[in-house]
Amino acid sequence: MMNFLLKKILFFLCIYLLASCGQDSKESLSKKEQVYIDRAAVYEKQGLHRSAIIELKKAIQINDLSLEAHYQLAQIYLSLQAGELAEEELLKVKAINPEKENLEFNLIKSYFYKKEYDRVYSEINRIRRSAIKNYDLDILLADTYFAEKKLEKARSIYLRYMQSSPNSSEPLVGYARVLLAEGEKAEAEKILEKILEIDQTNEDGLLLKAQLALLQDKYIEAEEMYYQLKLEDSSDFLTHKKIAVTQGLIRAKVALKKFDEAYGIYNEFLENHPNSTFALYQRSIDEFKSQDFSGAEGTLKKVLNAAPGHSPSVMMLGVVNYALGDFSEAEELLREHVTNNSSAGTKSFELLAFIHLKRDEPHEAKKLMQAALKLEEGKQRAEVYAIKSLAEVLSGNQGSAQKDIKKALSIGPENLSVQLMAGQMYFHMHHYKTAINHLNKVLASDAGNVVANKLFVQIYLKRKHYKQAEKHISQWLAGFPSASEVHYMKGIVELAKKDEVAAKASFKEAVSLEQKNISAASELVKILIKEESYAEAMSYLKTIIKQDINNIFALRSLLYAGSKSGEELAVAGFIESELEKSESLDGRLFISEYFYKDNKLDKAVKYASEAMVIAPDDFRAHMLMGQLRLASGDYISAEESYGKAVQLSPGSEEA
Template sequence: MSTRSSATPRASRLASVVLAAALAVALSACNQKSAAEQRAEAAQLRAKGDFRGALIVLKNALDAEPRSTDTRYQLAQVYLDLGDSTTAEKEARQALDRGYARGPALGALAAALVMEGQHQKALDETAGGPDDPGLSTARGDAYLALRRNDEARAAYEHVLGKRADDPAALVGLGRLAIVEGHADTAHGYADRVLARDPRNVDALMFKADLVRAGEHPEEALALYDRVLAVSPQHRTAHVEKAYLAIGLRKPQMAQAELDLAAKGAPGSLLVAYTQALLHYTTDKPDAARDVLYRVLKAVPDHMPSVLLAGAVDLKLGSNYQAEQHFRRYLERNPANVYARKMLAQALIGSGHGDEARTVLEPVLDARQADAEVLALAADANLKARRYDQAADLFARASALDGASATLRTGLGLARLGAGATDDAVRELQAATALDKRSPEAVEALVQANLRLGRRDAALDAALALEGAQPDRPLAHALKGQVLAAQGKADAARASFARALQLDPGYYRAAASLSQLALDANQPAQARQVLVDFLAKNKKSVAAMDGLATLAERTQDSAEVTRWLEQAAAVDPHAIGPGVDLCAHYLRTGRTDKALELARRLQVSHPENPDLLDLRGKAELAKGDLPAALESYKQLAQTLPRSAPALMQVAALRLVMNNTTQAEEDLKSVLAIQPDFPSAQLELAALYVRKGSHDLALMVAEHMQKQHPQGAAGYQLQGDILMAKHQPAPALAAFERASALHATNELAIKIDNALRQAGRAADADSRLAKWLAAHPDDVRVLAYRAQTWMGANDFKRAAVQLEDVLRRQPGNPVALNNLALCYQALGDTRAQATAEAALKVAPKRADVMDTLAWILVGKGDTARAVTLLREAQALAPKARDIRYHLAAALAASGDKAAARKELDGLLAGDMRFAQADEARKLMEKLKTGG
């Protein structure tokens, strides 16, 4: 009884739980809406402007009916409402693929592509689609964006022919009217839509755009607020309000609107772009670049983002990257003058003034050139030191904008460069007269007068600025600079101190005070000035860099590291301090730290050329040639017009013995910069290795034409002729090179050519004459010893080499050659000298070979074989080393291995010094000796 009674409550409780669960499931099933009902609910929410709510309901509908094309299409529409064009495109494609009506689905797809800026793609992918109003309107928008106005008009009018008051088509015609300069007509189209439907969001947005273009920002804001009253989640209205706020210099208002837009449409391309624009206008270029990197990764062809990315890179000083963005933009929009100006600015910044002028050429015509275009072209000529052309262009620009002190300043600098000093000073004085408060004009005038030695005039200009701006630090800093140049250190110090008093964060003044202390030979005081400045400006990277520079003067590496690490820590993502620290790590042999830092910084700066270069250098220092090659290939892709970057790639391919690709790279280098000397020399060397001596000579002749007063082309010609075994004409080329620029290398080459031509006496005489004029030329002294060794005069060579080693005790070549001389003379010092050479150069094959051959003579064949195998691995083509290995193996008793080495040796080129000995050894081994 007790058992039964204890079991019953548990059973009843379990039954209750099961019953409750079953009832919950049943009730849930009864209350579950169908997918069709959820789509209807989503449509109602969308009509009320609750796009996020509609999205949630549609996702539930998709869970209930995963293969529903209706749900996919509605999702595409809602994502378009939210500004998430990428996801809208995906949903529209899925609706199409699964059989939804082609007209509406293609219309959604076209609208998404237009939103992404892919206008031609929108037309291409929807060509031949059915007659659908939404599709026709979207195609009209694409035509309009591509400036194909007649086709846009036809598309909109086709829709209106079927639906006379279609709001989207009317708004499209309104936008077309704006493009064609008919603002009143555009207003008429907007008003026509709003008369029928005052809550039409598209018409309200268009009307707001119109009044904003008419410079009525407050009226535009009111219209955007009307949009938000109808559709609170309308992300474009928030974005447009943010645009207005950016233009009105109200960054806080702009950020608030963008936060609301992002909350309603977290994946919106437009929101992200506008956020980047806000960062750019509030001087946060790093943040802007991070946002744009994500935008362009998702939508590479969003042209507004491409243009903004160029402007951001330009502000960050990344001229090459900026150039690539502006070029991409101009490919799509060749008539955009702003992009053309920005491209020219980037080219000027990267030192390509000639190309900047070419870029500006289409807009330099007198009928259409504005002052800014002329000024940029002038600046390009100024950078290229074409001062007369620069002056002419600055003068034309000044004629268009006579009130610009900046243009008159440029004209003054151009006149100064052309040598017209009085005219230059007059122009700079005119610039300061136009704007007494212009720091650029006054500074240019002060610097010009200082350069001309007119220190009193420079002081007058600085004092005039001080009178106009007594509370600005620049005037006092300029006055201090002039006083310092006049030798009035105390007065200069007082001026710099006044500048710092006015602005405690004005680093220029602190740096000048520090320099004054250095000039007075007070390094401790120089350092203290910067330390005091840093105490008040704790995040001053410039001060930390200055302290690092002072530490470098005293070779205090630890102190340099400390300041550079502190500078880099101020902003771990900042490129400048990070690059400086990375370079310092490399200079001080901390390769792993350099590589780690470069890779970390690349996460936020993936295409920065300085980082790619430093990463490549670090990988080279670690001996990782394939990784270094990849880094420099990336660098060459990032800087496609940089000959030095591509030369790094070619040099690495040469080191890795990839001569075929290296040759192509070298040709590409010369296509970019035809007078790149190292590329010409390496290409000629490749031609010589291939036996294409005539091609190599063409390179040399080209160098001679480019630089008739340069020695390199004639020296190269001599090298090639020596490779062709033509010492007499080679000698003439070397002598021509030496007449232009005499070097010990040419002295050695002339000596060698004379000997090859059978003129040993002349060679001795010329070499003696060189050494009489250059008695301490160790290189030539060592070379003369080699010539005596070649003549078997080992005694005189040994004396010469001993003299060389007194001058350079650790010279491995001299030690090795002296060991050979001692060995030939039977001197017991041979092995010790060879051991010393190996200690200095443990990985040189020739040094290993010398010591091993001495060991063979002493009967230590085991160590000799070990050294010779290692030497052969380092220099597999050195036939004398292979012969020595065979001889050592034979001496050790391993005759089979010796014969194997000799078989391989005798099957190849037998033109080496000990070829006869090799043959004799083989005969001896064959006869069992």
């Protein structure tokens, strides 16, 4: 009996001990979770964001439903302007406690950092229907207006709160940003003084003050301020402030001609943040400057994979594709940049104008430059006048061209782009001596400049100074042996000297160095067709067409080479398959005319119809359709097509 009682007591004792161990274990885990949360708060105060994030993630591993850990993590992501990560954590907070204080506002803030501005407006309007006006919401609304360059709307909100809350720094900071964006430097300086009177350590105020010093050409002052901000930044995370400070400090050092120090800061940043968007973007610029266009293209694609829609990278990729001669892709990217970025400025307009100049469409280029001048009314951008001068000279308006280039040079006499375009404009006017003066200024600072070097060679060729052209090519080649364009121009000089064997080798080298060098590939194709090497010519032509389906020379040459080698049907099929992948108007008009001449009216009508869908107001498409309907005996439809063509071009005798 005694043994039985002892066993029972031991049994209950074990159960009690196990239960108390479980309770101790739970309490221990809860304490551990709190230790991680508290440690994270300490790290966050020290600016050690990465360390704080690690501690909070440890707390969440212990308790996935930790409201405090998820909310603290969201707050850190908001302070780092990482909208997507912040939203993710805030949605977890909402699932745990939908009534958490400030949750709605923080979610809207995450949309702001994600640049989902329509969503910000929508959520603010929804909250306002059920609640009175809120200071934080209004400031966020003003910040959104500022981000979208709606400066007047932003200004009015900031001004209202500057009056009603004179000791609040947010409206003052916002208003100072507006003033700087509008170029009102003196007024901005007064506002920044007020901000720093309220709080001497206000980071936004100090950053704007450094920015203002740069704008005022006070480079020593700017350098000191940026350097101080860099020293005080203890963050172990890549913040927007860190990027702004790094960029500002580099600009100040460059302006003070402290190039080694500028490179030191730049290299230190790349070393510490090699895979950051900023670092990759900067690397693409370095690759572009060293004429490694394919490398720049690859780097920019990495940026856009990591940060889709990153506006500077979209534009830079357009620039790279332009340099590679892929004008269709360049145009698409630059138009995307202009459409999706209300603050795009004139740079994309300028490059789009260059594309039109390349296509011998100077009137379109001129229209773009007129739009650019209206876009930045009151601001004088030398490059816009310079490009307009090129459009004018190519339109036959030499007087207007000279007037525009003089204006451009008066605004930016040291601007290398303007000097380059001055060289181009005087080249087109056959004022070679003046052109050379401007091009020399460019090459003195940028020996590898492709356009300037090409123009020099072209001037020598125009004058039949072949030895000087060869000498220039040798110097260019010595400095940039891997630049595709130098081998292309070497081939052009060799062609001028009737040495087709040497030219063919140079063009092949140019294409092997840069597959997208369409100019070199086109010259190579001409030689191959002349030699009746049709299979090799067709290989290069297919590569060109894959890059630029609008290249009529390549389309025509491919069909010719195909017909000569008995593969006309196969190459026509290849062109059709490439057209299916694009919305090419010119390509469709070309292939429609080809099928018309080949008596394949059904296919001709198919592609003419597709062209009319792509460009309903294209005169050529309606004229071609009228011709096709006439050939098939459908006179009523033919009359309609020609009637539409007459509406589009009333002065056309042909229509």
